[in-house]
Amino acid sequence: MIADLNSDPLLNFNQSQFDVCIVGSGAAGITIALQLEKQGLKVALCEGGGLDFSIDSQDSYFGSTTGDPYLSLEGSRLRYFGGSTNHWAGWCRPFSAIDFNRGYLGEEFVWPISNNDIEPYLAKACDILEIPNQFEDANQRDKYIKTVVTEFSPPVRFAKKYKKDIAAYSNMVLFLNSNLIDISGNDRTITAAQFISFSGNQLTINANKFIFAMGGIENSRFLLWFNQKYQGKYFTSTLPIGQYWMEHPHFTLGQAIVDYQIGKDRFYLLTDETQIHKKILGCGFRLDLQPEGATEEMIKEVSCLAPKLGKKLVSLAQHNLICGVRFRAAWEQSPSTSNTITLTHATDRLGIPRINLNWQKSTFDRLTLTESIKVFNNWMLNNDWGRIQLQEWVTNNLAYPTNDELAGNHHMGGTRMASSPRYGVVDKNCKVFGSNNLYIIGSSIFTTSGANNPTLPITQFSLRLADHLM
Numbered sequence: 001m002i003a004d005l006n007s008d009p010l011l012n013f014n015q016s017q018f019d020v021c022i023v024g025s026g027a028a029g030i031t032i033a034l035q036l037e038k039q040g041l042k043v044a045l046c047e048g049g050g051l052d053f054s055i056d057s058q059d060s061y062f063g064s065t066t067g068d069p070y071l072s073l074e075g076s077r078l079r080y081f082g083g084s085t086n087h088w089a090g091w092c093r094p095f096s097a098i099d100f101n102r103g104y105l106g107e108e109f110v111w112p113i114s115n116n117d118i119e120p121y122l123a124k125a126c127d128i129l130e131i132p133n134q135f136e137d138a139n140q141r142d143k144y145i146k147t148v149v150t151e152f153s154p155p156v157r158f159a160k161k162y163k164k165d166i167a168a169y170s171n172m173v174l175f176l177n178s179n180l181i182d183i184s185g186n187d188r189t190i191t192a193a194q195f196i197s198f199s200g201n202q203l204t205i206n207a208n209k210f211i212f213a214m215g216g217i218e219n220s221r222f223l224l225w226f227n228q229k230y231q232g233k234y235f236t237s238t239l240p241i242g243q244y245w246m247e248h249p250h251f252t253l254g255q256a257i258v259d260y261q262i263g264k265d266r267f268y269l270l271t272d273e274t275q276i277h278k279k280i281l282g283c284g285f286r287l288d289l290q291p292e293g294a295t296e297e298m299i300k301e302v303s304c305l306a307p308k309l310g311k312k313l314v315s316l317a318q319h320n321l322i323c324g325v326r327f328r329a330a331w332e333q334s335p336s337t338s339n340t341i342t343l344t345h346a347t348d349r350l351g352i353p354r355i356n357l358n359w360q361k362s363t364f365d366r367l368t369l370t371e372s373i374k375v376f377n378n379w380m381l382n383n384d385w386g387r388i389q390l391q392e393w394v395t396n397n398l399a400y401p402t403n404d405e406l407a408g409n410h411h412m413g414g415t416r417m418a419s420s421p422r423y424g425v426v427d428k429n430c431k432v433f434g435s436n437n438l439y440i441i442g443s444s445i446f447t448t449s450g451a452n453n454p455t456l457p458i459t460q461f462s463l464r465l466a467d468h469l470m
Contacts, residue, residue, distance in 0.1 A: 026083025
């Protein structure tokens with residue numbers, strides 16, 4: 001059923017006991033809730049917003065940023081039923097095996113699980129996101145470069161897809177306009193969570209287990225706040241909460257004239273062996289086809305510098321054997337303690353501290369990009385598959401441009417998974433270190449980010465946690 005705390009005090013629920021209370025109704029929260037309900041568990045799914053966008057709810061997402069230029073925190077996510085699935089673009093790709101095997105870069109890069117732990121959930125996650133499960137690398141071109149497959153969800157809007165089902169379920173209650181404001185319980189065990197609506201109605205949810213599924217910033221925000229208030233009462237107080245936050249930098253690198261099939265395949269990565277040899281992380285290249293006129297202009301530029309090559313390109317273009325592309329990259333950022341979510345003295349209307357996000361791209365992040373470009377460019381030249389014209393900021397190692405895409409709105413890390421509290425906030429089963437019954441889910445648990453978009457892995461991890469809790 002669906003209940004709205006904004007319009008009804010819901011007093012009859014204050015004495016109810018739930019098996020699981022899930023805070024947040026995005027891809028992670030809804031996925032877990034549905035799986036647990038199917039197994040007969042009584043589930044409270046608590047959403048701070050309503051069925052639709054509201055200024056009151058969205059205001060809680062305002063915060064400040066320091067470090068490199070970044071996107072607005074309130075504009076990169078949505079705070080109502082369905083969460084940011086209400087505006088995601090649908091790009092899907094799972095983690096690769098190498099993403100869980102970055103130990104060659106140091107202890108901070110080590111996951112406590114392997115790809116084998118989430119791969120069994122790939123098919124089911126693909127069904128949820130309505131995409132084919134066809135992610136085998138399309139073609140490892142040689143020992144240096146591989147093409148990769150990216151699928152596109154319609155994209156699935158979780159609220160629209162599951163609203164009727166949730167309303168009909170007898171074991172699940174979706175509490176709308178229910179904003180988490182406090183927790184209570186005994187040493188290391190949460191027994192209840194307190195919520196308030198924007199109209200002032202309050203609600204207490206009693207449950208055996210609690211799951212924070214509030215997103216890649218809010219999970220850290222609330223853990224930081226409760227740690228500040230309760231100093232280790234509910235979980236280990238010295239956890240690196242909010243640290244090792246990550247994004248996927250997104251930038252246009254230049255333009256290129258490439259063999260038509262190279263442009264058609266579109267997505268490229270360095271092979272696993274090459275990444276390990278170079279001691280870098282994953283960098284995904286995207287070749288966006290340009291209109292015919294743009295290709296002609298590129299050929300003219302080449303002809304001015306290399307008439308012989310230009311003549312060859314004209315001939316190839318006439319037979320549709322080459323094409324002009326925009327050369328872009330989105331790459332994996334290294335986990336760093338300098339990229340951090342912290343609480344500020346400012347509060348939202350509910351009295352919860354707002355956050356500051358310090359986000360910077362490191363020297364290592366630049367190395368991943370430049371080394372990947374070198375390998376890809378040499379691969380193109382050695383096979384005579386095209387010519388790349390890089391922008392000046394790339395060739396001369398200048399500052400990143402501020403008028404580009406900047407990042408992917410992919411909020412990862414902050415409550416990362418690790419083998420010990422030294423490097424992480426949750427264990428291999430997503431339980432907060434030192435807690436008996438508090439779990440975290442979403443991209444905030446990512447130890448490293450991979451070069452893939454996060455929604456598909458989020459769904460896989462959510463299915464895995466649901467299995468663990470049943």
